[in-house]
Amino acid sequence: MQVYERSLTERTFHALLFEILAIGISAPLAAWITGQSILSMGVLTAVIATMAVLWNMTYNWLFDKLQARYGFDRTLWIRVAHACGFELGLIFAAIPFVAWWLDTTLWHALVLDIGLVLFYLPYAFFFNLGYDKLRQRLV
Known part of the structure; x- marks a missing residue:
């Protein structure tokens, strides 16, 4: 069994790398799909990414x-x-912000967030799998 002991520095690096790559991919994609401006979707994904960094560190710990x-x-x-x-x-953390930012209903925000999850779920799986494999080789 592989036990994962990670420092706060590594956890921070992991979370930031995850989110920077995700924003670079998801903001343009979300803007294209929703018809919103890239700036609006960029801000939206950056705020959600900030939430996600804090959640990522806590959740993985x-x-x-x-x-x-x-x-x-x-x-x-x-x-x-x-x-x-x-x-x-x-x-659960992002839906109220999405609804407020896009001036829409919680239902519409949920639908949009489900769309983001359809991107992030496989992204999270493959990112963490790749990160763990690279970490095994380097550490």
């Missing part, structure tokens, strides 16, 4: 503690559950 306590391996299904749990937590 808790996940590492859970793994240390119960001794499970990071199998494919554990990684799927990890990505889903992260995204669900972020949805």
Whole structure:
């Protein structure tokens, strides 16, 4: 079993790298799909990314503690559950901001956020898988 002990510096690096790459991909895509300006969607994704950085650090710290306590391996299904749990937590935090920023209903914000999740869920899975593999080789 691989146990993940990460410093605050590494957790910060991991979260920032994740979000910078995600904003660079998702903001233009969201602007294209919604018809909103790239600036508006850029601000929206940057604010959500800030929320996500804080959530990412907290969520992954808790996940590492859970793994240390119960001794499970990071199998494919554990990684799927990890990505889903992260995204669900972020949805609950982001929907009120999305509704306010786009001056829309909570329902419309949820639908838009589900669209973002359809991007972020596989992105989170593959990013973390790749990060862990690279980390194993480098650390």
